[in-house]
Amino acid sequence: MKGFILLFLGIRHHHAAFGGDHYIQYMYGCSWDDETGEADGFRQLGYDGEDFLVYDMKRFTWIAPKQQAVFTQHKWNSDQAGLVFWKNYISQTCIDWLKKYLDYGKSTLMRTVSPSVSLILKTPSSLVTCHATGFYPSGVMVFWQKDGQEQHEDVEHGETLPNNDGTFQKSTHLTVTPEEWKNNKYQCVVQVTGIKEDFIMVLTESEIKTNWVRVITDDPAHNIVPHIGVVLAVLAIICCCWVCHWKKKQSEKCELTGTTLERVS
Template sequence: MNMKELFVLLLMSHITTPVKHSLKYILTATSGVSNLPEFMGAATVDEVQIGYCDSNIKVAEPKQDWMKKLIKDDPQHLEWYLLKCSETQQVFRANIDGLRQRLNQTGGVHILQKMNGCEWDEETGEVVGFNQYGYDGEDFITLDLQALTWVAPVPQAVITKLRWNTEKARLEHNKYFYIHKCPEWLKKYVKYGRRFLQRTDRPSVSLLQKSSSSPVSCFATGFYPNKAVLFWRKGGDDLHDNVEEGQILPNPDGTFQKSSDLDLSSVRPEDWGKYECVFQLDGLNDDIITKLDQSGIRTNSVPVPPSEFPVGPVVGGVVGLLLLTACICGLLIWRRRVHGYQRGLEVDTELE
């Protein structure tokens, strides 16, 4: 048994694999980007967007039917999100202006993000909280909940770290929210959305090629959950050379997509039949295998329907499809990710 098969075996084991859930808030402020709102906020559960707001629409919108039912049962929930969206817009606008001034940035495109939330292991009860900021695509400042202190990975954030570490009441509030309040809400969301979150959706798998000299991309879209493996195989052996694996990315409808590119420039045409793309998904007992066949490859001369077009190549890894959702925005701009209603998603003071 090779390492790939062992990983998949562990992935597919419902008995031994813990059931983990996550609640994430992704907040984004932009400067110098004409086609985007100045502020966007998204909430996700298990990487599925459940809510969205921005400075243009000025309302908080639930994005899943089960979230709409939760809000119908508890209207204060939507009111809280609307209030926080409005408050956070003002704070983030001041934050990004302050950072530009401090770093002597007079123009250009700048992006400030905050990603915070918690993970909950339904089997063990373990809770892990996180809260971090990114600026212009790089980590800026992160909260270490174990030590209850802020950590600055870049010199520009040291001033902020020193000041925020003196605010003991705020640190304690962070600890309470991420260890107690956040998982309480997450459990509630999982309860309402369990049927949706625990379903299994098979993907559509296609072979795509930009031109005859380009790599062949095996593209799987529309699958759920996001615990999936996509890889190339030759004669039964996994391929690692000449393969570029893409990340799992969210689709606007709550499903996911993933691609894996194979460079065939050194492969003889008569050997193509030895290659195949393999997709494996948690919840599916059978592999989805797509043989490499010239007649089955979609190229520019064979248009791909919009619903089957990959997000990854379009966005180019930086801004791209930010207009789709702030959720996708958060996942793509931030290149280095971590792994009552009185307070909650706290509004932070300025990053001075």
């Protein structure tokens, strides 16, 4: 894990002799790599967006990139107490504070959350989506493989998006026909920064989430379901027609009987 501290200060001042408002920028910081133990630091002064004085960390002395800064360079380099102070501060004190900040924030900075991976087929088409969600940190790679080799053609990568709980999500889409992925081994691989384990989902019928059943199977047992529904619907219509016809006949019979009785009376 690498750490870095940066302090930036900008000051605007009015200098009539140099044509109005001017800006002074002051910046210093340090960095530390806990794996190699390498530490570094810097300190520099800018004037109107350009380097004015730069502190050389190897020789611990000031360097003047511009001629206008030479006078200040000699003055600050003659201040031995100031040079010793900044040498100790950048190479020791700043690093100590950086280590403390990293230790305080370790629970957040080094937190990792494994993703949940799904294969989604929303419509009866050849577009299969590999969706990874709930992972942390945001650094992630989601890609498709065919027979162990990364697939680049017919692949579309989505953006990494934030979730409401602070985790992230990302989708990658693959255009492939059912016949092709049944005859080859397609799999989605998810790699999250900070997690050594790869998360792999093999493209099979049992892993796909979809509301459209017929697109993922040729089994007649699945395809017979809609046919049964059609037959039942036709039978229901026939029954309704027969009932309506029977009621109509009964109504005509009642009217005829009533008319006959009236004539007899």
